[in-house]
Amino acid sequence: MSLAAVATDMSLSARARRVAEIAAEFADRVDHEGRFPKEAAEAMKTERLLGIQIPSALGGEGASMQEIAEICSVLGQACAASAMVFAMHQIKVSSLVEHGETSEWHESFMRELAARQLLVASATTEAGIGGNLRNSICAIEIEGDTCRLTKDATVISYGAHADAIMVTSRARADAAPGDQVMTVFRKSQYELQKTVDWDTLGMRGTCSDGFLFKGEAPAVQIFPKPFAEIAAQSMLATSHLLWSAVWYGIAADAVLRAQAFVRAAARKSGSAQPPGAVRLAEASNLLQLLKANILSGLKAYEDAKADPDQLSSMAFSIAMNNVKLASSETILTIINQAMIICGIMGYKNGTPYSLGRHLRDAHSAQLMISNDRILGNTSTMLLVQKPDTSLLG
Amino acid sequence: MLSHLNHLPSDERNTFGGCLMNETIRELLARVGGLPVAVTELENGADLYVAGLSSFASVQLMLAIEEAFDIEFPDNLLNRKSFASITAIEETVSQILKAREAA
Numbered sequence: 001m002s003l004a005a006v007a008t009d010m011s012l013s014a015r016a017r018r019v020a021e022i023a024a025e026f027a028d029r030v031d032h033e034g035r036f037p038k039e040a041a042e043a044m045k046t047e048r049l050l051g052i053q054i055p056s057a058l059g060g061e062g063a064s065m066q067e068i069a070e071i072c073s074v075l076g077q078a079c080a081a082s083a084m085v086f087a088m089h090q091i092k093v094s095s096l097v098e099h100g101e102t103s104e105w106h107e108s109f110m111r112e113l114a115a116r117q118l119l120v121a122s123a124t125t126e127a128g129i130g131g132n133l134r135n136s137i138c139a140i141e142i143e144g145d146t147c148r149l150t151k152d153a154t155v156i157s158y159g160a161h162a163d164a165i166m167v168t169s170r171a172r173a174d175a176a177p178g179d180q181v182m183t184v185f186r187k188s189q190y191e192l193q194k195t196v197d198w199d200t201l202g203m204r205g206t207c208s209d210g211f212l213f214k215g216e217a218p219a220v221q222i223f224p225k226p227f228a229e230i231a232a233q234s235m236l237a238t239s240h241l242l243w244s245a246v247w248y249g250i251a252a253d254a255v256l257r258a259q260a261f262v263r264a265a266a267r268k269s270g271s272a273q274p275p276g277a278v279r280l281a282e283a284s285n286l287l288q289l290l291k292a293n294i295l296s297g298l299k300a301y302e303d304a305k306a307d308p309d310q311l312s313s314m315a316f317s318i319a320m321n322n323v324k325l326a327s328s329e330t331i332l333t334i335i336n337q338a339m340i341i342c343g344i345m346g347y348k349n350g351t352p353y354s355l356g357r358h359l360r361d362a363h364s365a366q367l368m369i370s371n372d373r374i375l376g377n378t379s380t381m382l383l384v385q386k387p388d389t390s391l392l393g
Numbered sequence: 394m395l396s397h398l399n400h401l402p403s404d405e406r407n408t409f410g411g412c413l414m415n416e417t418i419r420e421l422l423a424r425v426g427g428l429p430v431a432v433t434e435l436e437n438g439a440d441l442y443v444a445g446l447s448s449f450a451s452v453q454l455m456l457a458i459e460e461a462f463d464i465e466f467p468d469n470l471l472n473r474k475s476f477a478s479i480t481a482i483e484e485t486v487s488q489i490l491k492a493r494e495a496a
Binding site: 134171175176177178179226228229232309310312313314315377380381383384385386388 | 429442443444445446447448449452455456459465466467468469471472473474
């Protein structure tokens with residue numbers, strides 16, 4: 001294909017690859033400086049990737065979760081922070097697409113998001129809730145047609161760079177901590193006062209600083225469905241699937257680097273296999289397991305999507321939890337194997353085989369909703385859930 | 394344990410061992426539900442999650458109901474909707490009892 005043909009290929013994968021090229025170019029700088037991947041984010045807007053999930057009728061492209069996961073993985077191979085920003089944005093969009101259709105305001109916001117390529121962030125964590133996003137301390141205040149909210153949000157990923165933020169809170173001043181709603185606030189409707197710096201081991205470019213959020217907006221911007229349903233029916237699944245797709249991307253790139261290292265060594269040493277070759281086979285095996293695990297999760301989601309009861313069933317929650325647990329743990333093993341294969345060339349920064357950034361970024365996976373919390377939830381559900389032991393079921 | 398219910402006409406099946414199913418469910422909810430409000434103040438149709446039923450407590454409640462009614466919830470009924478209110482729980486339990494009678 002000629003260069004001109006590549007530049008005009010408007011398939012989702014071609015657009016994703018063009019963004020990935022830019023993301024890869026700046027990945028080390030973004031990581032080193034801990035700054036927002038603005039070039040990649042700009043490219044996502046130029047390639048009009050931010051609105052693809054929105055139905056065509058509202059100006060989007062009605063992209064499926066599988067197509068979005070593929071883009072997450074393509075970006076993840078280039079720059080994990082850029083990929084994670086894209087994934088988190090799409091998770092927020094899935095809440096709009098799945099739960100906003102009954103509300104005129106949310107529908108018009110979807111149109112605007114697709115037309116103007118708005119980047120959406122979320123504020124679900126709060127000081128004092130112990131990491132459980134299904135509890136809120138802050139409560140939304142509704143006065144006439146207006147709602148007001150102040151939230152001590154310990155993490156708002158790319159909060160300072162977003163065009164809108166979805167914020168969870170208790171539904172009323174006297175509501176129980178779990179009785180939550182989610183509200184969309186546009187940039188012009190809130191103030192952010194930075195309270196915590198995001199200076200981390202990895203995923204540095206997500207700029208997940210903490211902020212004191214203060215917003216005021218028309219009350220119609222509150223989602224009509226309780227947040228519990230949004231969380232159960234779209235957020236839980238899309239988070240685990242799209243995060244896993246990003247993590248797969250990180251691991252896949254690590255294996256690619258290890259393979260290039262082994263190949264180069266094999267060429268130099270003639271007939272003798274370099275010692276790392278056996279580990280490469282192991283890493284390739286694990287990568288395939290990881291891929292199969294995510295694909296089966298994506299399929300389960302597509303199958304369950306039409307049925308809210310199935311989406312909120314325990315069997316489905318357990319399946320999604322298992323996708324997250326397995327992918328977040330497996331990538332560390334894979335990248336570690338790749339590091340041993342590449343040796344000092346993998347350990348050093350600035351070589352074609354460098355894996356430091358991969359390994360640091362990958363360490364976030366077990367902590368984005370702590371695996372221990374997820375294991376706890378799953379083990380609770382297993383007290384009553386009866387597993388389906390069939391192979392195809 | 395439930396065989397004595399088999400002869401009852403269908404409109405009386407919401408009784409269990411001489412007690413109303415509703416009362417039994419309320420007792421169990423009070424015991425394991427961990428709600429911040431008194432169960433006696435809850436209407437049958439009130440959303441239990443809104444009332445503060447946590448996901449852990451909802452599982453404890455399911456276990457207690459399985460034990461009390463000597464039933465097992467099939468997978469397709471293990472979702473939020475089945476346990477969203479006292480009425481929903483009653484319907485879920487009745488559905489299982491009815492299916493067992495038919496079997």
